[in-house]
Amino acid sequence: MPEEISPTMPPHAESPAAPVAPPANPASEGLSVCEPENALPKVRLADLPEAMRVACARAGWQNLMPVQSLALPYLLAGRDIMVQSRTGSGKTGCYLLPMLPRLDPALKTPQALVLAPTRELAVQVEREAAMIFAETGIQAVAVYGGVGYKKQMDALRDGVQVIVGTPGRVLDHLLRRTLDLRNLRMLVFDEADRMLSIGFYPDMKEVQRYLPHRRIHTCLFSATYPPHVLKLAAEFMTEPSLLSLSQKEVHVAAVQHLFCQVKPMDKDRALVRLLETENPASALIFCNTKANVHYVTGVLQGFGYSADELSADISQNRREAVLDKIRKGRLQYLVATDVAARGIDIPALSHVFLYEPPEDHESYIHRAGRTGRAGAAGTVISLVDVMQRMELERIARHYKIALMELPLPTDDDVARVAGTRLTTILEARFRALTGLERMRVARYATLARELARQSEEDDDVLLLGMLLDACHQQSLQESRFPDNSPHAAPHRHAGARRGREAGSTRCDDGDGEAPRSGKRRRRSSRRRKNGSGGEDKAAES
Structure with a gap:
C-alpha cells in the first residue's frame, strides 16, 4: 500500500543508479535524473490487459506508439512519471489506457483528473476518452472557461469518472462545490510547460488544496523540462522517474x-x-x-x-x-x-x-x-x-x-497567446474578489458590453484595450513560475485568503466537506431577500 502523504508534503528523492547527468540543482530536488535500477521494460500491444487491448482495437490502433510502449509499464505499475512528449506522439493514450483497469464505473464520482492548458486540448482529450472508454461505463467530461456552467454542472451532477479541464475552470467548480475530488485516484498534467507559460501555476497550487491527503498516482507530460517544470513535478509527485523518448531512458531533456x-x-x-x-x-x-x-x-x-x-x-x-x-x-x-x-x-x-x-x-x-x-x-x-x-x-x-x-510568430499568434494568458490572470483575480467587490464590478457590466459591441475601427474598443494592456503590464512584473514562488502573484494569495474568509471552501480533512462560514450564508440570504443578486450577475457577465 502506498505511503499516505499530504498533498503539500515534499516527495522523497529516488535513489539514483549510475549517474548519467550532473548532480541535480535545487530546482530538481526529489527527481532522479538518471535511469533507476528498477527501470521497466517496454511493452507491446499483445502484453496489455484485455480491456486495454479492446480499447485499442476500438480506437483503431494496431500497434502502440513508441512513447506508449515505453511509458505504459510505469503507469500500469502506479509509479509517478514525467514523460517528455510532443503533440501528436500518442501521449493521450499513455494516460487514458491505464485508467481502464483502475477506475470503477459503478462509482459515479471523479476518480481521474486531467489538467490541460487550453479548451481545445481539453475537448480533444475528452473526444479521445469517449472513444477509449466506450462500452465500459466510464464517462469523461471536459470543463473549461469561456462558456456557461450549466452543461458542465449537469454532467458533473449526473456522475462522471474522468474530469478533463483547464486549471481555472476546475478551480471554479471546486469553489462552487459542483466538483468533489475526495475519491481521486489519478492526476495528470498534460503539456505542463504550456500551462506554466500561460500562468496557471497559482491555480494548480490552489487545486492541490482540494486533493485528498493521501498519495495520488500522478504523471506529467511536457515537451521540455526546464527548471520551473521540474519544480512543479517536485511539488505534486512522489519519487518521480523521468522518461525521454529521444534516448529511451530516464533522464532530463537536453x-x-x-x-x-x-x-x-x-x-x-x-x-x-x-x-x-x-x-x-x-x-x-x-x-x-x-x-x-x-x-x-x-x-x-x-x-x-x-x-x-x-x-x-x-x-x-x-x-x-x-x-x-x-x-x-x-x-x-x-x-x-x-x-x-x-x-x-x-x-x-x-x-x-x-x-x-x-x-x-x-x-x-x-x-x-x-x-x-x-x-x-x-x-x-x-x-x-x-x-x-x-x-x-x-x-x-x-x-x-x-x-x-522556428517559424517567427505572427501578430495573430502573439495576440492569441497573450489573450489566453491575460484571460487566465483576470479569471484568477475575479475568483479572489469578495462579494462586495463583485457587486462593484457588476456596475460596469453594461458599459463593458457596449464597448465590446463597437467595431474595431471605433476608438471605444481601444478603451477596453487600454484597460487590458494595463492589466497585462502589471502581470509582466509578477512571476508566474514556481522557481520564484516567494515573489509570485501576491494579489492572488491575498485574494484567495479573502475568498476563503467570504465562504470559499477547501478540503482540510480530505473529505471535501469543509463547511461554509455563517457570515457568507447571512450575506447570501440578504442578497436573495433584497433581490440584489449582484454577485451572480457579475459572474455571468
Whole structure:
C-alpha cells in the first residue's frame, strides 16, 4: 500500500543508479535524473490487459506508439512519471489506457483528473476518452472557461469518472462545490510547460488544496523540462522517474537549438514576439555590442518587461545589483555582451536568445551553455538574417548540433497567446474578489458590453484595450513560475485568503466537506431577500 502523504508534503528523492547527468540543482530536488535500477521494460500491444487491448482495437490502433510502449509499464505499475512528449506522439493514450483497469464505473464520482492548458486540448482529450472508454461505463467530461456552467454542472451532477479541464475552470467548480475530488485516484498534467507559460501555476497550487491527503498516482507530460517544470513535478509527485523518448531512458531533456530568420531591421519586434509566445521563466539575451545591449534593453523596458542590462560600461556595484535581482527572481530578462556575461551562473535560466550570432564558434557554445545546466532542459533561439544563418549553420555542423528553424510568430499568434494568458490572470483575480467587490464590478457590466459591441475601427474598443494592456503590464512584473514562488502573484494569495474568509471552501480533512462560514450564508440570504443578486450577475457577465 502506498505511503499516505499530504498533498503539500515534499516527495522523497529516488535513489539514483549510475549517474548519467550532473548532480541535480535545487530546482530538481526529489527527481532522479538518471535511469533507476528498477527501470521497466517496454511493452507491446499483445502484453496489455484485455480491456486495454479492446480499447485499442476500438480506437483503431494496431500497434502502440513508441512513447506508449515505453511509458505504459510505469503507469500500469502506479509509479509517478514525467514523460517528455510532443503533440501528436500518442501521449493521450499513455494516460487514458491505464485508467481502464483502475477506475470503477459503478462509482459515479471523479476518480481521474486531467489538467490541460487550453479548451481545445481539453475537448480533444475528452473526444479521445469517449472513444477509449466506450462500452465500459466510464464517462469523461471536459470543463473549461469561456462558456456557461450549466452543461458542465449537469454532467458533473449526473456522475462522471474522468474530469478533463483547464486549471481555472476546475478551480471554479471546486469553489462552487459542483466538483468533489475526495475519491481521486489519478492526476495528470498534460503539456505542463504550456500551462506554466500561460500562468496557471497559482491555480494548480490552489487545486492541490482540494486533493485528498493521501498519495495520488500522478504523471506529467511536457515537451521540455526546464527548471520551473521540474519544480512543479517536485511539488505534486512522489519519487518521480523521468522518461525521454529521444534516448529511451530516464533522464532530463537536453538543450534545444532553434533559429528564426528575420530581416535585420525587424529583430527587435521579432524578439518581443518570441518573448510573448515563449514566455520564459527567465532569459539571457546576448548582443555583440554595447550599443545593441542598451537599445534592446530600452525596447524591452518600453514594452513593460522586467529587463536590465550588463555591459562593459556598467559599474561593478551596478553589475552586482543586477545579478542579485535576477538570482532572486526579481528580474526576468538580462541583456548582455559576451564579456559582461562571463562567470554568470543562473541555475533557473530556461532560455538564451542570441539577438545576433557570435563572431566566433566558441562564443556560441559559451552562450548556449548558460541554459540547460545541472541536467535541466533549456532552449537557445538565434535571430539571424540570410548571411548570419549560413554562419550559424557552419557552427552547428562544426559542433554537430541539431539546429532547427522556428517559424517567427505572427501578430495573430502573439495576440492569441497573450489573450489566453491575460484571460487566465483576470479569471484568477475575479475568483479572489469578495462579494462586495463583485457587486462593484457588476456596475460596469453594461458599459463593458457596449464597448465590446463597437467595431474595431471605433476608438471605444481601444478603451477596453487600454484597460487590458494595463492589466497585462502589471502581470509582466509578477512571476508566474514556481522557481520564484516567494515573489509570485501576491494579489492572488491575498485574494484567495479573502475568498476563503467570504465562504470559499477547501478540503482540510480530505473529505471535501469543509463547511461554509455563517457570515457568507447571512450575506447570501440578504442578497436573495433584497433581490440584489449582484454577485451572480457579475459572474455571468
